[in-house]
Amino acid sequence: MTDTRTLFIEAAYLLSSILFILGLRSLTLPDRARRGMQLAALGMLLAIVGTVVHHDIVDYRWIVAGLAIGTVIGYPLGVYVPMTAMPQRIAISHMFGAIAATLVGVAEFYHLGNGGEVSRGVMAALGFEVLFGALTITGSFMAFGKLQGIVPSRPVTFKGQNLVSLAMFAAAGVLFVWLVVDPASPRAFYAMVALALVFGVSLVLPIGGADMPVVISLLNSYAGLASSATGFAIDNNVLIIAGALDGASGFILSIIMSKAMNRSFANVLFGAFGSPPEASAKTSQGLTVRSITPEDAAIQLAFARLVIVVPGYGMAVAQAQHQVRELAALVEKNGGTVLYAIHPVAGRMPGHMNVLLAEADIPYDRLKEMDEINDEFKNADVALVIGANDVVNPAARNDKSSPIYGMPILNVDQAKQVIVMKRSMNPGFAGIENELFYAENTSMLFGDAKQSLGKLVHEIKQA
C-alpha cells in the first residue's frame, strides 16, 4: 500500500494542511496576513501537484480542460470584481465550492454500483456531502441573486412556509436514514439530492437583506462541511482538514453575527422580519425631523475635534467610501481626528465596511469595533451616520416592543451633534422607525451619500 508514490502524495497533503492552518493563523495580524495567505496558496498548489500523480488517474484531458476553463472564469472573478460587489462575489463562490463537493458525491455514488457497493459508513459521509452540498448550491445562488438585485431582497414569504420547509427537511432526513440502512437505493439518493436543492431555495428566500451576514456565514460553514464530508467519503485527510477549518470559520462567524443582532440562528432562519411592519407608525407621529444644508453641516465638521463616521449599507450602495476619505482628510487637515465605528452587522457580510474603507486607503487602525468605540461617542463633536439605520437605532435599548430590542448598537445618540445622511425618510426594509432621526441633536442631510459627501468636501474647501 505504501509505495513511494503514495508516500509522496501523503507528504504533499500533510504539508498543504500545515500551510492552510498557518495561513489562517496569519489572519490574526493584518500586517502578516498577506504573506500567510500566499503560503496557503502554495499549499493548494502542492495538494494539486500531489494529486495529479494519483494511481487512479489514467486520462488527463478532462482534467486539463477543467483546470483551464476554471482558471479562465476564476481569474477575472478575482481580479476585476469591485470591492462593492464583494458580498455577492462571496455568495457565488460558496455555490461553486458546493457544486464541486456535490458532484463528487453523486458521481461516487453512481460509480459504486448506484449505491450497491457502498458501505454504510461511506453512505453516511456521502449523504452529508450531498445534503450540505446541494442546499448550499441553491441557497448560495439565492443569496447571490438577492445581493445582486435579481431576486427581491425583501423577505419572500407565504403562508405555512416554515411548515413546508420543515416537512422537506424531515423528508430529507428520513431518506438519509433509509440510505444508511440500505445504501443500494438510488431513487432515495437522487430524491434526497433534489429535496436538498429545493430546501436551499426555501431556506434563503424568506431572509431579508439585513440578515444576509448570518446567512452568508452559515452557507460558508455548510460549503466547508460538504468538503469535509467529501474527505470522509473518499478517504482523504487534507479534504477533511480543510473542510473542517472552513466549517469552523463559517460557524464562528454566524454566531458572532447572530449575537450582534441579539437573535438566535433559528430566529434568523425561520423568524423572518417578513411580516408587514406593525409598530412602525408609532413613534413618527407628531415628531418632525430637522434637515440641514450641506453648508451648515460643513461648518460643524470643519471645526470638529473628533468626528466619528458610522458607515452602513447605504455607503456601500452609493459607493461613497472614497468621498468619505476625502472628507476625513480635510477634517484632519483642520486638526481634527476622524475615527470609524464599525458595527459587526453593518453591511451585507461580516467585515463588509472594513473592506470598503480599506479600499479607500483609510488606515485600518482608525477602524474601530463597536466595543472599542462606544465610550468615545460622548466625546465626539460630530457623529456622521452614512447610510446606517438599525445599528444606530436607540429603540434597541429603550423600546421593548421593537423587533430589534436588545440588539447591541452604536451609541451615536450620545455625540454632541449627529448628522445622518439618508436618501429619504423611508424606514429601512425592516420597517422599523428610528427615533434617532427625531432627536434634538440630530440633523438629517438628505440625498445620495456620494453626492452629499461631495458637497460637504466642496464646502469645507471653500471655508
Place this chain on the structure above:
Amino acid sequence: MLQLIQIYVFILAGFVGFFTITRVPALLHTPLMSATNAISAISLVGSLVLAGADHGALPTVLGFVAVTSATINVVGGFIITDRMLKMFRRAPRSGGERK
C-alpha cells in the same frame, strides 16, 4: 472504508480552526471568509481524481464540471483574498497626523 481515524482528524482540525479563527479580528472577517472559501476548494483534489479516472462517461463529465467549479474558487479565491489584504494599511504615512 469509513475509519475512526478520520473522525479524529475532523474533530482535531475543527478545534484548531476554532481556536485560530476566534482570534481573527472583525477587521479581517471578509478576507477570512474568502480565504476559507479558497481553502475549502481543496475539494478540487477529489474532483481531479474523478475526472481523470476511468469510471465511465457520467462520472468523468461530473468530475470535469467539479474540477472547473473548484478551480474557479482556487484561482479567484486566492487572488481576491490577496487583493483585499493588500488594501489594509497602517496609519501614518501621508497626510493626517495623529496627535
